[in-house]
Amino acid sequence: MxxxxxxxxxxxxxxxxxxxxxxxxxxxxxxxxxxxxxxxxxxxxxxxxxxxxxxxxxxxxxxxxxxxxxxxxxxxxxxxxxxxxxxxxxxxxxxxxxxxxxxxxxxxxxxxxxxxxxxxxxxxxxxxxxxxxxxxxxxxxxxxxxxxxxxxxxxxxxxxxxxxxxxxxxxxxxxxxxxxxxxxxxxxxxxxxxxxxxxxxxxxxxVLCARKQVDEVFVNDNIDQYIVDLVDATRQPKKYSDELGTFIELGASPRASIALDRCARAYAWLSGRDFVAPEDVKAVCHGVLRHRIVLSFSCINQNISTDAVIDKLLDCVAHV
The missing domain is CATH 3.40.50.300 (P-loop containing nucleotide triphosphate hydrolases)
Incomplete structure (x- = not known):
């Protein structure tokens, strides 16, 4: 590798x-x-x-x-x-x-x-x-x-x-x-x-050979749970934070979970590891989610950016 x-x-x-x-x-x-x-x-x-x-x-x-x-x-x-x-x-x-x-x-x-x-x-x-x-x-x-x-x-x-x-x-x-x-x-x-x-x-x-190696990077159940929790927080933000609930109008689809998994494995592989850590998920979270969530009118009116909302999301969702 x-x-x-x-x-x-x-x-x-x-x-x-x-x-x-x-x-x-x-x-x-x-x-x-x-x-x-x-x-x-x-x-x-x-x-x-x-x-x-x-x-x-x-x-x-x-x-x-x-x-x-x-x-x-x-x-x-x-x-x-x-x-x-x-x-x-x-x-x-x-x-x-x-x-x-x-x-x-x-x-x-x-x-x-x-x-x-x-x-x-x-x-x-x-x-x-x-x-x-x-x-x-x-x-x-x-x-x-x-x-x-x-x-x-x-x-x-x-x-x-x-x-x-x-x-x-x-x-x-x-x-x-x-x-x-x-x-x-x-x-x-x-x-x-x-x-x-x-x-x-x-x-x-x-490139195609490297992709096969990325597919083999290990992801444990705790990381899977963390990915699912992050995406779930975009759909049910009030469950994680009242403030977050006022920011997000529409959450991410299941493709977001798939994308977080794939990108986190690629990030870990680039870092020379054969397993995914929570930091890998956090590192790719903004790029994966920023075009998949719709902000509320209140959030837009306050000039709060999508990246700032994702920062709040990462603060609210704890990894196991």
């Missing part, structure tokens, strides 16, 4: 050299890669959301397709469609950009709901159905969707069902001044040829 773990540590280091001041963001991306899940990356324009995804695809030596979502897109622009060939006088399927290892769905909330929903089958089932025929996607398939805050003009909220399909929601904030200074120097001195000739850190096969 150690050899593979060190390779993923090197993966993080390599990406951090190109995405300065966003170490936690990079670690969460790697956790999602190991946990075989899709991620929703949210932040204001210009905070290196797209660059982070590009760097990870380069370091894994995997095929990356990018879709720039716009209001006039059609579902076939993502999935592909059947086309008629004059030469063969037959109809064949022309795959869309979804047929890749990494799919960068850039500014996903700028497209209407019908187009956003076109991703749902591929995210959930690993396949695309066109004209009644199913076309399988690669075994390593990961959607990395970027999103600007929904209060910005020209954006559409993602459907609830699609939000729940994302394993994690990752927030990117402004870098500190030191990181921004280093970023200026990096970009000033960087030559485009350097990025293209840099050898990849991992192969697709190594």
């Amino acid at each position: 150690h050899a593979f773990t060190s390779k993923f540590e090197a993966l993080q280091d390599r990406i951090n050299q190109q995405i300065l001041g966003q170490e936690q963001v990079v670690k969460q991306l790697v956790i999602a890669l190991l946990a075989n899940g899709h991620v929703l990356i949210q932040g204001l324009p210009g905070l290196a959301k797209t660059r982070a995804v590009n760097e990870m695809a380069n370091e894994v030596n995997a095929k990356l397709n990018r879709i720039q979502f716009t209001p006039d897109m059609l579902p076939a622009d993502i999935t592909g469609s059947e086309v008629y060939s004059n030469q063969t006088q037959s109809i064949s399927f022309k795959p869309g950009p979804v047929f890749s290892h990494f799919l960068l769905a850039d500014e996903i909330n700028r497209a209407p709901a019908k187009v956003q929903s076109a991703l749902l089958e591929s995210m959930a089932e690993g396949q695309v159905s066109v004209a009644g025929i199913s076309h399988p996607l690669p075994e390593l398939f990961m959607v990395l969707a970027t999103q600007n805050p929904i209060e910005q003009e020209g954006t559409y909220p993602l459907p609830e069902a699609q939000m729940d399909r994302f394993l994690m929601q990752i927030l990117i904030d402004y870098p500190d001044k030191d990181a921004e200074m280093s970023m200026l120097k990096l970009l000033r001195n960087q030559q485009s040829s350097e990025a293209s000739t840099r050898a990849a850190t991992l192969t697709v096969e190594e």
